[in-house]
Amino acid sequence: VSERAEPALRTPAHRVSRRAVAWWTVRAGLGWLVLVLAAAGVALGVSDPPRGWPVALAALAGLAAAHTAVMPSWRYRVHRWEATDDAVYTQAGWLSQQWRVAPMSRIQTVDTERGPLQQLFGLATVTVTTASAAGPLHIEGLDARLAGQLVERLTASTQATPGDAT
Amino acid sequence: VRPDGWLRLDARMLAVAPAHEAVRFVPLLVAAALAGGRRHGQWWLAGALALMLGLGALRWLTTRYRVTAERMELRSGLLFRQHRSVPRDRIRTVDVTARLLHRLFGLGVLRIGTGRNEPGNDTELMLDAVSAIEAERLRAVLLDRSAAAGTVVEERTAAPAAGPPAADGVELARLSWAWLRFAPLTVLAVASVGALLGGAWQLLDQAGVRIEDLGTARAVLDWLRGRPVAAAVLSVAGVLLVAGVLGALARYAEVWWDYRLRRQPGGTLLVTRGLLTRRSVSLEERRLRGVEVEEPLLLRAGRGARLKALATGTGGGDRSALLPPAPSAEVHRVAAAVLAAGASPAALALRRHPWAALRRRLTRAVVPAALGCLGVAVAAGAGVLPAWATVPAAAVLLPSAAWLGVDRYRNLGHLLTATHLVIRSGSLVRRTVVLRRSGIIGWRVSRSVLQRAAGLATATAITAAGAGRYDVLDCDPATAAELATTVSPDAAAQQS
Numbered sequence: 001v002s003e004r005a006e007p008a009l010r011t012p013a014h015r016v017s018r019r020a021v022a023w024w025t026v027r028a029g030l031g032w033l034v035l036v037l038a039a040a041g042v043a044l045g046v047s048d049p050p051r052g053w054p055v056a057l058a059a060l061a062g063l064a065a066a067h068t069a070v071m072p073s074w075r076y077r078v079h080r081w082e083a084t085d086d087a088v089y090t091q092a093g094w095l096s097q098q099w100r101v102a103p104m105s106r107i108q109t110v111d112t113e114r115g116p117l118q119q120l121f122g123l124a125t126v127t128v129t130t131a132s133a134a135g136p137l138h139i140e141g142l143d144a145r146l147a148g149q150l151v152e153r154l155t156a157s158t159q160a161t162p163g164d165a166t
Numbered sequence: 167v168r169p170d171g172w173l174r175l176d177a178r179m180l181a182v183a184p185a186h187e188a189v190r191f192v193p194l195l196v197a198a199a200l201a202g203g204r205r206h207g208q209w210w211l212a213g214a215l216a217l218m219l220g221l222g223a224l225r226w227l228t229t230r231y232r233v234t235a236e237r238m239e240l241r242s243g244l245l246f247r248q249h250r251s252v253p254r255d256r257i258r259t260v261d262v263t264a265r266l267l268h269r270l271f272g273l274g275v276l277r278i279g280t281g282r283n284e285p286g287n288d289t290e291l292m293l294d295a296v297s298a299i300e301a302e303r304l305r306a307v308l309l310d311r312s313a314a315a316g317t318v319v320e321e322r323t324a325a326p327a328a329g330p331p332a333a334d335g336v337e338l339a340r341l342s343w344a345w346l347r348f349a350p351l352t353v354l355a356v357a358s359v360g361a362l363l364g365g366a367w368q369l370l371d372q373a374g375v376r377i378e379d380l381g382t383a384r385a386v387l388d389w390l391r392g393r394p395v396a397a398a399v400l401s402v403a404g405v406l407l408v409a410g411v412l413g414a415l416a417r418y419a420e421v422w423w424d425y426r427l428r429r430q431p432g433g434t435l436l437v438t439r440g441l442l443t444r445r446s447v448s449l450e451e452r453r454l455r456g457v458e459v460e461e462p463l464l465l466r467a468g469r470g471a472r473l474k475a476l477a478t479g480t481g482g483g484d485r486s487a488l489l490p491p492a493p494s495a496e497v498h499r500v501a502a503a504v505l506a507a508g509a510s511p512a513a514l515a516l517r518r519h520p521w522a523a524l525r526r527r528l529t530r531a532v533v534p535a536a537l538g539c540l541g542v543a544v545a546a547g548a549g550v551l552p553a554w555a556t557v558p559a560a561a562v563l564l565p566s567a568a569w570l571g572v573d574r575y576r577n578l579g580h581l582l583t584a585t586h587l588v589i590r591s592g593s594l595v596r597r598t599v600v601l602r603r604s605g606i607i608g609w610r611v612s613r614s615v616l617q618r619a620a621g622l623a624t625a626t627a628i629t630a631a632g633a634g635r636y637d638v639l640d641c642d643p644a645t646a647a648e649l650a651t652t653v654s655p656d657a658a659a660q661q662s
Binding site: 009095101134 | 478607608609610611612613614615618626628629630633634635643644646647648650651653
């Protein structure tokens with residue numbers, strides 16, 4: 001959200017699937033759960049735990065709850081994507097945010113990826129690679145059917161572009 | 167030459183290869199000699215040598231290559247037969263390396279690369295070794311884009327008198343021995359000599375040689391003990407420095423002896439260099455996306471710099487060096503010549519970044535230094551360090567950190583010309599990257615929480631060459647948006 005009248009980055013047109021919020025929540029929650037349980041296990045397991053461990057554990061649990069509550073909806077407001085005839089745009093992150101563009105003529109491969117959690121929510125991640133060592137573009141949390149259509153469209157239009165995309 | 171065009175490696179490799187293998191297997195040979203006990207040591211040694219000769223002969227017998235109109239083919243191996251074939255239009259680099267023994271026998275090792283960063287090193291064909299003349303011929307043939315792909319090059323003149331294709335190319339640069347003054351300014355070279363001495367000491371120590379017992383060493387140590395501490399430390403440091411400087415000079419001479427940079431008719435840049443190990447490194451200009459001017463602090467203070475090529479499919483490192491450490495003026499002249507630009511874009515005045523970037527540079531430099539001072543103060547309070555230590559620590563750390571922050575800001579800059587993007591940053595190693603606009607294959611604009619608070623953004627140019635990504639650090643977000651339009655002129659900016 002820019003307040004400037006000067007040239008600003010193009011805001012990609014589409015948000016990701018609303019279900020991505022649930023996916024991110026579950027993913028973060030599971031990660032934190034493992035961490036908190038491990039910490040509690042260690043605290044209970046040692047014969048002489050340091051004083052004040054319940055406070056530390058509570059603080060960790062509080063941090064976990066705050067992150068799990070805030071991060072997914074924040075992400076949902078930031079994450080965006082768009083594929084025009086010329087280029088693919090993505091925007092991602094929450095505290096730290098990234099915006100990326102890859103011109104259609106420079107795209108090398110397009111594929112989808114669905115982890116078990118994403119399958120549960122009917123989501124998919126689309127990965128767009130270019131010839132650079134700097135890494136691919138990811139569009140996380142797309143509706144699985146939409147992701148399939150997007151890949152087909154991108155594959156068709158990149159095949160139509162000549163050159164070795166470097 | 168067989169009628170079907172298949173050629174063998176040069177027979178002289180039979181003498182060279184076992185010697186090189188032997189060097190590689192010295193530890194194994196020593197182990198073999200020891201394992202065989204004192205009595206049978208020589209038999210083990212003879213066996214190992216025979217094995218190496220045999221392996222060399224086997225490689226010579228089983229390796230064949232040929233260049234057809236469309237492909238370069240290589241067959242090798244007896245138990246594991248390999249037949250590899252690379253389309254000629256995929257060949258991007260042909261490098262020749264000749265170590266000392268190769269040169270004595272008039273040989274060269276040819277490496278043919280397809281310039282693809284695929285996992286596994288199987289993208290390279292290696293001919294170890296062919297005659298220097300054959301290597302030259304193959305390089306010229308394989309890299310010549312001007313020749314129609316249909317030209318048959320199978321017939322190989324048996325008489326070397328005919329020589330390689332004559333064109334020697336246009337010389338862009340050659341070594342001037344006055345540049346030797348930059349050798350000691352590359353800290354790494356000086357430091358490596360110190361490391362080498364330390365390593366030698368360790369090795370002797372492990373071998374059971376007590377250095378203190380050697381007559382000369384004892385005399386030196388005794389002399390040092392008789393001096394005040396400061397004098398002893400200074401003289402040791404002085405000796406190490408002199409040794410380091412001499413080592414750096416020797417290394418510069420070894421690596422860059424008879425250095426020449428040429429542009430060859432086929433559209434390739436060719437770097438040849440080296441005294442004992444002679445190298446020739448080719449770079450297809452079609453793959454060139456820009457250059458990088460690198461100025462480590464000392465070199466910059468001496469008005470010197472290094473020049474590297476940014477090309478796709480080059481692993482970086484040694485292969486991308488276009489010039490030895492040389493005067494800045496020469497670096498810019500060669501940069502302009504390589505880029506076929508009127509003047510070096512790296513020498514242009516760049517656009518400065520917002521003042522907020524200075525604050526960030528200063529914070530990043532001064533805060534760790536202040537923490538360091540605090541640590542010294544705490545240690546002094548606890549009696550670990552003498553009480554007066556805090557003052558000199560603060561007097562050295564804080565000003566140098568402040569200088570570093572300011573210098574990092576001063577060096578920050580970028581410029582978009584009609585043809586190139588120029589990015590500069592860094593202080594201890596200042597880097598100026600010149601990237602062809604057509605070589606930029608994407609952009610990333612990232613903003614951390616702190617950057618958003620300071621109204622800054624980092625725009626990263628994505629490219630297939632060099633490091634793959636080059637940051638325009640802490641610029642105005644509007645500038646970042648403007649830069650991001652360079653990949654597809656009408657697409658990235660918000661249509662208003």
